[in-house]
Amino acid sequence: MSTPTVTPQREAAVEHQSDESAEADRPWVTVVWNDPVNLMSYVTHVLMKVFGYPKDKATTLMLDVHHKGRAVVSSGPRERMEGDTATLHGYGLWATIQHDS
C-alpha cells in the first residue's frame, strides 16, 4: 500500500521545528475498513469518484481493503482527512482518521 513521501523541502522545514510542532506535523491518513455489506464494485466507484483515482488504483485500494481488512486511501492535514472521512461516510463506507504509522 502506498504511503506519502516527505519531500526534501518538507524534511528541512520539520528539522527546524520543536519536537511539539513536529509531532503535530506527523501526517494524518484516512483509512477505509472492510465490511461485509459494501460491494467491491461500489467501493471502487466511490474511491474513483471521491479522490479522482484512476480505475486501476481504486481497484488496488479496494482489493487491499477486501483482503487485508483495511487500506490508507488519502493522507494530509487532519482537517482534510476529516473532510475525506465525512465524504466517505456519506457514501456508506466505514472510514476512520489516524496518524500515519
Added chain:
Amino acid sequence: MRVRRRAALLRLELAEAESSLLAGLLEDFAVMLADPDPADPVIRRLYPDGYREDEVASAEYRELVERDLRAERSGRLQLCRAELPDGGGRFSLDEEAADRWLRVLNDLRLALGTRLGVSEEDELDGTDPAVNIYHWLSAVQDLLVENVMG
C-alpha cells in the same frame, strides 16, 4: 430491472413489483432516519466513529459532521422516492442522479444487512424474504454501478 446506457444518461426500467418494493423500502427507511436511535446498530453503521480508540476526537468529529450527513442522507432519500415511477415504468438518470441512487441503494443494503447480521463467512437463510430482498438490492446496486463506471 433493465438498464440501458444512452448518451450521458442511464435509462432504468422498473417492473411494477420492483417499483412498489423500492417505494416501501425507501419509505420505511425515511421513517427510521427521521427519528434515529443512536444505540441502533444501523444508525451506528450509517454514522461511524471518525476515530478508533479516541472517544474525545470521535465526539468532536461527530459534532462537526453528523448533522449535515443526516440532512444530506434524508435529502437523497426524498429525491429518490419522488423520482420512482409509481406502478413501474422508465426513468432517466444523469450522472448526479445515478450517484444519488447508488448511495441510497447502499444505505438500504447497509440497513438491511445490519439487521440480518450479514457477515463475510456465513450464508444467509434463503427462505427468509428479507434475505431475498437484500440479494435483490445487491444485484440492482451492482448492475447500476457497473453501468455508471463503464
